[in-house]
Amino acid sequence: MEGVMVGIVEDPYRLMEKWLKAESFMVIGKGVERADSLDKALGRAKFVEDFFEAGTLFVKQVLSTEPHALLKGVRADEALRSPKVLRVITAPDIPGENQVGYALPDQPLLAEGKVRYYGEPVALVVGNDVDEVLKAAELVRVDYDPLPALLDPLKAMGRSDVLIHDEAAGNIAFRTKVRKGDVSKGFSESDVVVENEYRTHHQEHAYLETEAALAIPGLDGRCTVITAAQYPHLAQSIVSRVLGLPASKVKIVVPYLGGAFGGKDDEGPLVAAKAALAAYLTGKPSFLIYSREDSFLVHPKREAAIIRYRSGASKDGKLLAIDVTIYHDTGAYANRGPFILWRSTVHASGPYEVSHAKVDGYCIYTNKVPQGSFRGFGNPSVQFAAESQMDELARKLGMDPVELRLKNMLRPGSRTITNQVLDHSVGIAEAVEALAKASGWGRKRSEYGGGRGRYRRGIGIGVAWHGISTSRGVPDWSNAVITIERDGSVTVRTGIIEMGQGSPNSSHRQIVAEVLGAPVDKVNVVFGTTDAPDTGATHASRGTSIGAIGVFVASAKLRERLNSLAAELLNTSPDNVVIEGGEVRVKGEEGVKLRWEELVREAYARGVEMSATGYFFLPKGKFRDDVGQGQAYPAYSYVAAIAEVVVDTYTGRVSVERVWPALAAGRIINPVQVEGQIEGAVAQGLGYVLMEQLVFDGKGRIVNANLTDYVIPTSLDAPEVMKPVYVEDLFKYGPFGAKGVGEMAFIPIPAAIANAVAHALGVRIYELPLTPERVYFKVRKVRGGPS
Amino acid sequence: MFYRMPEFNYFRPRSLKEATDLITRLEDFKILAGGTDLLIDLRIGRYRPKNVVDISGIKELSYIVDEGGIIRIGALTKLQDIVESPVVRGKLLALAEAVEQMGSWQVRCMGTVGGNLCNASPAADTAPPLMVYEARVKAVSTRGEREIPITKFFKGPRETELMRDEILTEVIIPYIDGAGTATLKLGRRNAFTLSVVAVSTLAKVSNGRFEDVRIALNAVAPRPVRAVRAEEFLRGREVCMEVIDEGSKLVVKDISPVSDVRATAEYRRDMSVVLTHDALLKSLRRAGFAIGGE
Numbered sequence A: 001m002e003g004v005m006v007g008i009v010e011d012p013y014r015l016m017e018k019w020l021k022a023e024s025f026m027v028i029g030k031g032v033e034r035a036d037s038l039d040k041a042l043g044r045a046k047f048v049e050d051f052f053e054a055g056t057l058f059v060k061q062v063l064s065t066e067p068h069a070l071l072k073g074v075r076a077d078e079a080l081r082s083p084k085v086l087r088v089i090t091a092p093d094i095p096g097e098n099q100v101g102y103a104l105p106d107q108p109l110l111a112e113g114k115v116r117y118y119g120e121p122v123a124l125v126v127g128n129d130v131d132e133v134l135k136a137a138e139l140v141r142v143d144y145d146p147l148p149a150l151l152d153p154l155k156a157m158g159r160s161d162v163l164i165h166d167e168a169a170g171n172i173a174f175r176t177k178v179r180k181g182d183v184s185k186g187f188s189e190s191d192v193v194v195e196n197e198y199r200t201h202h203q204e205h206a207y208l209e210t211e212a213a214l215a216i217p218g219l220d221g222r223c224t225v226i227t228a229a230q231y232p233h234l235a236q237s238i239v240s241r242v243l244g245l246p247a248s249k250v251k252i253v254v255p256y257l258g259g260a261f262g263g264k265d266d267e268g269p270l271v272a273a274k275a276a277l278a279a280y281l282t283g284k285p286s287f288l289i290y291s292r293e294d295s296f297l298v299h300p301k302r303e304a305a306i307i308r309y310r311s312g313a314s315k316d317g318k319l320l321a322i323d324v325t326i327y328h329d330t331g332a333y334a335n336r337g338p339f340i341l342w343r344s345t346v347h348a349s350g351p352y353e354v355s356h357a358k359v360d361g362y363c364i365y366t367n368k369v370p371q372g373s374f375r376g377f378g379n380p381s382v383q384f385a386a387e388s389q390m391d392e393l394a395r396k397l398g399m400d401p402v403e404l405r406l407k408n409m410l411r412p413g414s415r416t417i418t419n420q421v422l423d424h425s426v427g428i429a430e431a432v433e434a435l436a437k438a439s440g441w442g443r444k445r446s447e448y449g450g451g452r453g454r455y456r457r458g459i460g461i462g463v464a465w466h467g468i469s470t471s472r473g474v475p476d477w478s479n480a481v482i483t484i485e486r487d488g489s490v491t492v493r494t495g496i497i498e499m500g501q502g503s504p505n506s507s508h509r510q511i512v513a514e515v516l517g518a519p520v521d522k523v524n525v526v527f528g529t530t531d532a533p534d535t536g537a538t539h540a541s542r543g544t545s546i547g548a549i550g551v552f553v554a555s556a557k558l559r560e561r562l563n564s565l566a567a568e569l570l571n572t573s574p575d576n577v578v579i580e581g582g583e584v585r586v587k588g589e590e591g592v593k594l595r596w597e598e599l600v601r602e603a604y605a606r607g608v609e610m611s612a613t614g615y616f617f618l619p620k621g622k623f624r625d626d627v628g629q630g631q632a633y634p635a636y637s638y639v640a641a642i643a644e645v646v647v648d649t650y651t652g653r654v655s656v657e658r659v660w661p662a663l664a665a666g667r668i669i670n671p672v673q674v675e676g677q678i679e680g681a682v683a684q685g686l687g688y689v690l691m692e693q694l695v696f697d698g699k700g701r702i703v704n705a706n707l708t709d710y711v712i713p714t715s716l717d718a719p720e721v722m723k724p725v726y727v728e729d730l731f732k733y734g735p736f737g738a739k740g741v742g743e744m745a746f747i748p749i750p751a752a753i754a755n756a757v758a759h760a761l762g763v764r765i766y767e768l769p770l771t772p773e774r775v776y777f778k779v780r781k782v783r784g785g786p787s
Numbered sequence B: 001m002f003y004r005m006p007e008f009n010y011f012r013p014r015s016l017k018e019a020t021d022l023i024t025r026l027e028d029f030k031i032l033a034g035g036t037d038l039l040i041d042l043r044i045g046r047y048r049p050k051n052v053v054d055i056s057g058i059k060e061l062s063y064i065v066d067e068g069g070i071i072r073i074g075a076l077t078k079l080q081d082i083v084e085s086p087v088v089r090g091k092l093l094a095l096a097e098a099v100e101q102m103g104s105w106q107v108r109c110m111g112t113v114g115g116n117l118c119n120a121s122p123a124a125d126t127a128p129p130l131m132v133y134e135a136r137v138k139a140v141s142t143r144g145e146r147e148i149p150i151t152k153f154f155k156g157p158r159e160t161e162l163m164r165d166e167i168l169t170e171v172i173i174p175y176i177d178g179a180g181t182a183t184l185k186l187g188r189r190n191a192f193t194l195s196v197v198a199v200s201t202l203a204k205v206s207n208g209r210f211e212d213v214r215i216a217l218n219a220v221a222p223r224p225v226r227a228v229r230a231e232e233f234l235r236g237r238e239v240c241m242e243v244i245d246e247g248s249k250l251v252v253k254d255i256s257p258v259s260d261v262r263a264t265a266e267y268r269r270d271m272s273v274v275l276t277h278d279a280l281l282k283s284l285r286r287a288g289f290a291i292g293g294e
């Protein structure tokens, strides 16, 4: 084949468009079984900890016991008395850079000069006996000179006498804004205005597997790290920066993970860097695992937000103006806080069109555990506020909440609050209509609610939108390498990881099998490795969407080659070649002409290259940061949920009986996987809105840093999750049009449940979580209590 | 595997005699039954004993027997065996209800009833039902054996009437004919949760009046308590909603809840009333006496 020809034939835009138009599928849209299910069921699947062998050095962190203090010194003599303890590593031992901040360069790997939160890693104790190392870690003496600690973000933002980061001018780490239209005009034209302050709280990821990494020094100064991270190439870059090694000498392998939810996006590269540091300084394989308590204390949490929200609407229910101020308690370090705040800011309207919008965001340092990535990334809190506002508006207007939403909902051609015109892939209105019908909304909304008696029933809705890919012009891309081996089996290499969600093990195999026409069981995915090209992270719901564009494009390129070859062999045109499930046919002709293996053998015999990469760099529009106007995201995924609850007003307990989900998330590649995401998200969202709560003491220490007192839901707390409504509003750059589901499923849950509780009680609680205690006292205040 | 366990000498006696002999001469020891409380306490450093005496191998202390008139439960009986026992379900419903809401299946398959009592947590879930049944526990040492009423057994958080050389061997529960009993537990979720408060009640009615009524609560005082003032108020009174409302409110007189990460004192106090009320109605229903208006 000639170079120029290949260029045109293998143009990713052309290939993606071609496959987007496909009308019937062999495996896409089917509940194809995951490649890892049997191994996981039988306990054979390997997680980081399973690679720990006798003889590996063990690493334990020494954590700060002060929220804010100058670090005077670390005394290790007592800890080093045991012959089995080899080293106590502190900041000055770091050969490269002690700088690991993602959004801002404000965070050391090991505390240097100062500690900024209770739980901040100060030193690493390394030795060849687990017990001795654990004992030694308690013997490391850290000398502190305490400083005043700032724990309240609203107070911290006004202080300049106490600076959490001395190099910064104040305690505001980052600001965002959106200015659309003229809000004062919008409010003056409004017939009803509602204004409230909402408070949301931290959430702990509470993954089954805590953070862990095993670093193995290799030949020629290389280092391999088996680690629990969500982005192998980011872990590689952080490890190389900390060790002062070229990235090409660092290899990252991410085995199966026991949950991540964003927590291992932030902490993963850091745990890798700490294990690598120990291995580098000792020359021996070194293993670090966080105890459950350490995991609670150290790693970043879902943002705690304060949101002041004012909305105005005309009497016929047109949303005219919003004025929103968002305060995020970012804790000791910015981490990904600025990105999280961006997402909150540009989604502040909810999935509605509004002509006048003003949003201000503040990311504020405090002396607490940092905020970080967690399923939804800043969006669940602001959608909770926006959706509560919609219900309050509906109440004031005397309108049905679903009707009010539909009246203002984004549709094709709508302009978002950043004035982005939505040119395609906006199926949410249709999804909400179907959802209202499926759940019996109209009847239940009028039958339930505001009731008397002890048990009160309510129904509520939450609708949300979530931008696909990185925000604004921040680069985003995908890639993969696919090789069809001589025997016809297919090797896929991707940086996407397997954290339980199943993308590499189900949807990637389906995409590759569909495009190549190969049987699914021939497709093997090597995932989570820097041996694959940089695929970006497995976050932002991108595993099966942006993250899978690489496997989609690479297989499409190979398919073009196979079709040309088969056309030549069968004396027909490439367009007439049909390859399905490993059988090669000619369109309109009877019988199998060739088998998959024969076709592949011919390709090797005739010099057709059977490897391809699938690089794709997402085109992005313009965005002006100073006014927050422009293309915020290439497209949006949409989701809605309706929840039905019963509140026991005597105890304040809320029981969520049923949840109806709906997605306008583009193509559903594997419905079983999607249902898994939805069910998990409902449980996680229910936990967040009803019971999970980190409790800080006056020193900023997390008091309930354990699973005894940080309660997450059990299966007996879970509601019945009904069959989802899908509107497949295809996204032109998604593989077969997929937009992603992982975070979406979570985002409307807090809002839907909170709105259902407000409906049941006839009063709203503006602060989460809705613990029995909070609900009980609210009811008692309003009605004078039980009996 | 990656947690630190302090070092200690480990003993595993095979009989009660061997165990009592051993602890008579050992200094500084802790007894281990199922270990579901003790191992955590060792890990967090609440106890740092030199010696651990594992009594889980003493098979003779695991049984549930109905002798007619009394039921005997061996101290080493697993919580799950209690849940699954037809004797307990048939005769000691409040105990069955309490135990089936404890921990998870895994924890119940390790934990023992003796361990729950001897650990003497203010939130011990077997305590309220055993207190309303007015059970007795048997303590054995080389000096002999004695019985202690369960209502006198708890002295304070993690403190009991046991002497240092005594092992708890048995729980003895007398029959109460014609009474209805119930346990209600309020936690922070629907399962696998420590009590914010749990209440067990017993009610016996004759001629439309409370002939006997007993109420016990956990997690609202330094130790599990009987709400004697509420009981006194109710005893002999007519069984009706007003009386139950008023009697339930009196439980606050025998409790002294504190605020902690699980709940505030105020919430615990109010919930003690609500749960007592609900449990009394349930007990009455089980005693064959339904009250309207529920």
Ligand SMILES: Cc1cc2nc3c(=O)[nH]c(=O)nc-3n(C[C@H](O)[C@H](O)[C@H](O)COP(=O)(O)OP(=O)(O)OC[C@H]3O[C@@H](n4cnc5c(N)ncnc54)[C@H](O)[C@@H]3O)c2cc1C
Pocket (backbone or CB within 6 Å): B030, B031, B032, B033, B034, B035, B036, B037, B038, B039, B040, B075, B076, B079, B101, B102, B103, B104, B107, B110, B111, B112, B113, B114, B115, B116, B117, B118, B119, B123, B124, B125, B126, B162, B166, B167, B168, B169, B192, B193, B194, B195
């Ligand atoms: C995850 C989890 C959930 C739990 N949930 C609950 C719950 O819902 N409700 C609840 O009440 N508890 C709960 N517990 C606590 C615990 O499981 C119970 O208290 C259990 O009954 C303890 O029994 P054990 O045999 O494991 O006691 P152990 O841990 O072996 O012993 C507890 C204490 O009693 C002493 N001891 C034990 N047996 C004897 C004896 N025969 N004579 C003298 N001293 C003795 C020990 O020295 C120790 O101090 C939970 C524990 C865990 C880990």
